[in-house]
Amino acid sequence: MVGKKGGSKGMGVAEDAEEELARTPLQAIILADSFTTKFRPITLERPKVLLPLVNAPMIDYTLAWLESAGVEEVFVFCCAHSKQVMDYLDKSNWFGQPNFSVTTIESHNAISAGDALRLIYEQHVIRGDFILVSGDTVSNMSLSQALKEHKERRRKDSNAVMTMVIKQSKASPVTRQSRLGTEELFMVIDPETKQLLYYEDRGDNLKGYLSLDKALLTYNTSISLQNDKQDCYIDICSPEVLSLFTDNFDYQHLRRDFVKGLLVDDIMGYKIYSHEIHSSYAARIDNYRSYHTISKDIIQRWTYPLVPDVQFFGNSATKLERQGMYRAPEIKQSSSSKIGPFTVIGSGTSIGNNTEISNSVVGEGCSIGSNVTIESCYIWHNVTIEDGCKLKHSIVCDGVTMKSGAALEPGVVLSFKVVIGRNFLVPAYSKVSLHQQPIKQDSDEELEYADNSSGITESPSVSGTLDLLNEEERTELPDSQEYEVGDGGVGFIWLVSEAGQEEEWRHSVAPIPVDKLVEIMQISNDETDLPNEDGAFLPPSGELGPDSITNDSNEDAEDIRDDSVIFEREVEATFQRAVEEDVTDDHVILEVNSLRLSYNMASADCAGALFYSVMKLALDAPHDSPNELYKNVVSTVRKWKKLLKYYLSSIDEEIEVILKFEEMCLESAREYSPLFVQILHHLYDQDIIQEEAILDWASEKEGAEESDKIFVKQSEKFIQWLKEASEEEDED
């Protein structure tokens, strides 16, 4: 450390600007509050950052990482349960570290990350670039590279205010969520400058479509849309970020408000960049599922050196044995018990006969009875589990007692000091707490206050006798709020709201049940089937259904026919609109052209479709006799002659029009069939169709079947006349 400092000072002498940068110590802000309620009911009693993650409080991981990454000053912003956080930091040795100062900032009114940053801004403690993380971040990345990039960009462009750390992590194609249980994240990044151009972390709102601003393509030579990245929630920020939060006092959420706000706002021109890490680890504990996943990552040593057997900070000496078994000293273990792979056992824990533990974390001072099965659970400190209990995929907090024979189904969370009664089966995904569930559903941004002074005064204290508690409960909530956790149990099962119940499995510690997966798979299959059947309803803006790429060649022909039908309808609709709204010919041409491009049609198709529309219009006009119909046609054609002529630039297109007309007479508009020759003649007179086209059409039809020749025969006389006329011309 000493040598390093001396070196940086020496360099500073050389360049004044460099010196300025080097002298400001690297600062970091830790938000020791997530401002969400995802870890309720546990967070009613203890702040999230102090929850043990593989037997060490989460904030220790964050602090240890920042310390080793060379951060010199850390400001811990405490909000909910601020006293507990400060007490913990006091007790631990974090305050007395050389070259690493930890300062706490306490607030009771902040209800979001935005409020917190505004408060920190007012304190004027941040002097240079700083790292912004939340207190539940686990990482071993080195910040030097990202910092260097950030500073270099800043030197060139003072608007580059923030660098976000991202990491590759594929989202599950079925559940559309990452392995950390967060929504699939979509980002648009400039592949060269790494500038972040678009950020969307709420995949659910997208309904399968992602709409990007056209401007993205106009201002950037290339962009890459990525959905296999994970946001590590590690931001390297310039001091401007704090003032931006102060200026925009409605910014609450770091991503939803701030990042999206900056990306949309093009007046100030602030830019956000991304920094991708490859070999190092970074993740944030956002929900129970990420708690589970990150615990496993730690046990599998992806976070090295932040692993249980390395004493990175204050954790007790633990030895790593074969197959990822971590054992602290002073474990009393019966020789008949089995401890499986990837298990961590804390010191002072005793394990009874024939007990099996696998893939789990057991904290310090727990006593586990005989014939207990523990599978993929997180058991915190001083838990008592009596004989014959069965635990699966659950979180059991400090001081819980499970009476003999009790069982936990997957996804259960038992909060502090809950007692589960004898032989009681706790249903899947239920959360049990000594605290009552708040009656009204709080908003997402609601605070997790449970300081002694406020919040939980209505909740019973643990030390009270059972009867008294029940009494109290009855007076407060008359309906069925007695303890419902079995004989001699203490605790309330939290009800999950109707909407939430569906989503509960997404964020729980339990693996996603197979039937859920199958269900989603079916839904998503149905979704992808939809566009095939209802293709006609696709919006005409060139959106492609997901199937259009994967179709095999058999379906291609069908597709083209479908397309041409859709195209005709679209042209007709455009034309109708033109008639109704009195749009000029030029604009109609423009629209039809764009349709032609998007459906990949030839101009002959346009001519045919347009002609069809014109004739349809004439047909739709009120008429009683063929004569009136003819008059309608004459007037309509006169009106739209210019438009038709535009598309009838060559013989082929004219022939197409005649064929179309023929088709109409045969199928959709039989009224025209007696008038075929008359109208054809009229079109000839109007110079819409030339004689070559008519003659070619006639000769083409010569070889056709009798049924196809009806109209050729009808117009035989006319054709004859045409031939003669041309011969006469030739003679002249």
Added chain:
Amino acid sequence: MNALVNEFIIKLKKRKIEGSKTTAKLTAEVLRSCISQQRLPQTHQADALIDAIRGIGEKLIAANPVELAVGNIVRRVLNIIREEDVSLTAAAVGGLGISAGSDDEDDVKQDDHQGLSAAAVAAAARNTLRPPSLQTLLEDIPQSTAVPRTSSSAGDSEGKSKSADKNSTSKKLKHNVIEAVNELIQDIATCHEQIAEQAVEHIHHNEVILTLGNSRTVMEFLCAAKEKKRSFRVFVAEGAPRYQGHALAKELVARGLQTTVITDSAVFAIISRVNMVVVGAHTVMANGGVIAPVGMNMVALAAQRHAVPFVVLAGTHKLCPLYPHNPEVLLNELKSPAELLDFGEFSDCLDFESSSGSPLLDVVNPAFDYVPPNLVSLFITDTGGHNASFMYRLIADYYSADDIVVKQKSIS
């Protein structure tokens, strides 16, 4: 003093110090400053000092139990204190003998032995186990003759100089110990050169040498042979997953050595062309077994199969008085799997959604391998070449049997 020790402990805990040589040097320096700042009582100075160092050593060893160099240096320093204490008492007793009027050296020696306690005799006996270099023998004589003179001159004013004498001996002990620790630090710093000096005896013209990974000692060794105009070829196995062999190859080429880089898995294919395998070690255990970078056991087995000499270079600070019990587990460090795989690429394989909650994919990245002594043909240390079966003897020269377990006793 505490701050210094604590800082070092934190660094060790966080695995910020890598490499046994740097660790050894830093440990020795920390202990030296501890000794110089340690206040000593009037009596039983050596015991007090030993106890203090033991206390610090215990913490240091616990901070990173895998890095055995820490323990080695702590034990070496403890042994130095014992030796200096013994030589001082011997000198003092000897001085008394001289002042008693005997001129004959042999008589003095005998008198010494009679005057010393049994423990001191045992210590003296161990003292003879020191490396039998001529230098130490020569150094011993002037000391024992120099000390008596001062004491005899002080003997003139007997009454008042008694406390002053004590003071001087306390300073003497500290001073001597610090001198010796300085020598130890010097030894650690120069061990590469000492080993490299012997290179010419082992590497001959047109030979092919194989090595694995990157060891500074090996590099110096090879370069020393090159400087003596030996022309030979070096095969470097790259040493997955850290690929430190690449760095070694770069260095060797920069010094003008013929170098070929091969993958670790190609070692067996190439070994029949090799004349000698020269590798570095993490630690040499008391039985002659070697803790070395991962992949070494495979190289040693290949060498044995083709009867190629397997030579291990190790500075004396790497000699460890412990025996390897369950070396694969207890003396290993599992590093991050990220060195093997890109986490992002495999993120979909690491979903913990199988019904038992155990991951289907597990990546293990041990840092060390254990090479049993029967696979090692020769050890080359600062003091010369030794057979594996001789290592326990060599180790006994450097460490006192009392220090194998480093635990602080309560001060009496």
